[in-house]
Amino acid sequence: xxxxxxxxxxxxxxxxxxxxxxxxxxxxxxxxxxxxxxxxxxxxxxxxxxxxxxxxxxxxxxxxxxxxxxxxxxxxxxxxxxxxxxxxxxxxxxxxxxxxxxxxxxxxxxxxxxxxxxxxxxxxxxxxxxxxxxxxxxxxxxxxxxxxxxxxxxxxxxxxxxxxxxxxxxxxxxxxxxxxxxxxxxxxxxxxxxxxxxxxxxxxxxxxxxxxxxxxxxxxxxxxxxxxxxxxxxxxxxxxxxxxxxxxxxxxxxxxxxxxxxxxxxxxxxxxxxxxxxxxxxx
Ligand code: G1P
Numbered sequence: 665x666x667x668x669x670x671x672x673x674x675x676x677x678x679x680x681x682x683x684x685x686x687x688x689x690x691x692x693x694x695x696x697x698x699x700x701x702x703x704x705x706x707x708x709x710x711x712x713x714x715x716x717x718x719x720x721x722x723x724x725x726x727x728x729x730x731x732x733x734x735x736x737x738x739x740x741x742x743x744x745x746x747x748x749x750x751x752x753x754x755x756x757x758x759x760x761x762x763x764x765x766x767x768x769x770x771x772x773x774x775x776x777x778x779x780x781x782x783x784x785x786x787x788x789x790x791x792x793x794x795x796x797x798x799x800x801x802x803x804x805x806x807x808x809x810x811x812x813x814x815x816x817x818x819x820x821x822x823x824x825x826x827x828x829x830x831x832x833x834x835x836x837x838x839x840x841x842x843x844x845x846x847x848x849x850x851x852x853x854x855x856x857x858x859x860x861x862x863x864x865x866x867x868x869x870x871x872x873x874x875x876x877x878x879x880x881x882x883x884x885x886x887x888x889x890x891x892x893x894x895x896x897x898x899x900x901x902x903x904x905x906x907x908x909x910x911x912x913x914x915x916x917x918x919x920x921x922x923x924x925x926x927x928x929x930x931x932x933x934x935x936x937x938x939x940x941x942x943x944x945x946x947x
Contacts, residue, residue: 668914677712679782681912684925688912689715689782691790697748699795701778705751705771707764712754719743719750760881762871769868776802779884781859785910785921786812786903788928795860798901801836802862808896809867809888811839812860814903822848824856825885827900835902841892844877844885855900857885858909867891 669678679689689706696704708715721744729738743750751771755764765779778795786792798810813827825844829837843852861884870887877883891898903909910921923940927933 669912669918675711676714677708677782678912679712680714680718681918683785683910683912683918683921684929687718688785690718691785692780692782693719693746693748693750695786695790695792695795696778696780697746698790698792699778699799701748701795703749703751703771705753705768706782707753707755707767709755709758716750716752758881759876760879761884762874762882762887765863765884766868766871766882769865772865772868774865776862776864779861779863783911783913784859785912786858786860787907788910788924792907794858794901794903794907795862798860798862801899801901805897805899807862807899808864808891809898810862811888811898811900812858812903813837813855813900814858814909815854816856818851818854819848821846821851821854821856825883825888826851826853827855827857828852829855829900835904837900837902839888839892839898839900842885842889842898844883855902858903859911866896 667673669681672678672681679692680687682688683691693704706715722741726738726742729735729741739745753767753771755767757763761781768777771777778799780795786794794812798812801807802810811827816824822845825842826846827837827839828841828843830840831838837855841852842857843850846852867887870890871882871884873890874882874886877886888898910924911917912921926936927940929936
């Protein structure tokens with residue numbers, strides 16, 4: 665519900681908050697397309713229709729930009745040429761991430777599919793190889809699930825789903841168990857689920873078998889744990905050292921993300937940097 669970002673998210677979804685020039689969800693869509701995904705289903709909910717509007721045509725705006733000969737800007741707001749199809753569905757009641765994924769069951773059918781959480785950007789300007797590596801690993805290992813992980817400090821493990829790795833091959837791990845938001849001191853590792861997943865359709869059966877937690881939510885992490893318990897092949901890929909996950913779910917990391925992306929803006933970054941140094945009193 666984006667309560668950690670109120671009042672900014674009172675009447676707009678957090679996925680539509682801007683990070684420098686674009687809303688977060690656009691970076692996520694661009695990352696998916698760059699990773700070879702051709703059909704994107706947005707699982708939204710009440711109050712999130714601005715996501716659909718963002719990717720829709722806006723003839724008035726397009727005409728105005730064309731008349732003003734702003735071809736560059738026109739290209740940036742016209743998603744018709746994006747090599748993917750957009751689909752939308754709504755989760756009627758917020759019953760957790762596992763339940764949201766179940767809204768895509770008919771869409772996925774018998775095919776493996778990717779899940780990307782809309783409040784995280786992988787890599788500066790979504791320049792990320794992680795999903796491509798995950799898809800390749802999923803295929804080569806004939807896996808049931810591949811998840812992206814990042815190493816987090818001990819005091820942050822309770823904010824994430826944490827994997828229990830059994831075997832490591834470089835930055836690829838075989839996973840034997842997962843725990844959603846473990847208490848500090850009881851986590852099986854410091855490798856946290858980073859909001860990107862590849863699943864075989866069997867995950868839908870697992871989701872159906874997950875009991876709601878004490879808040880009534882169906883946790884995706886618990887469905888993945890059932891995959892492990894059945895002895896299925898679950899792997900984790902660690903983000904490459906230069907590849908950061910930008911989490912927009914709370915103000916401190918939202919501020920940091922915005923500043924980092926704005927500093928990297930080819931047109932306005934240098935002036936922003938100079939102004940920041942001035943504000944900080946650094947010459
Ligand atoms: C969700 C997942 C968690 C994952 C996190 C990544 O938690 O349940 O396993 O580590 O996203 O951002 P949420 O942030 O929705 O509480």
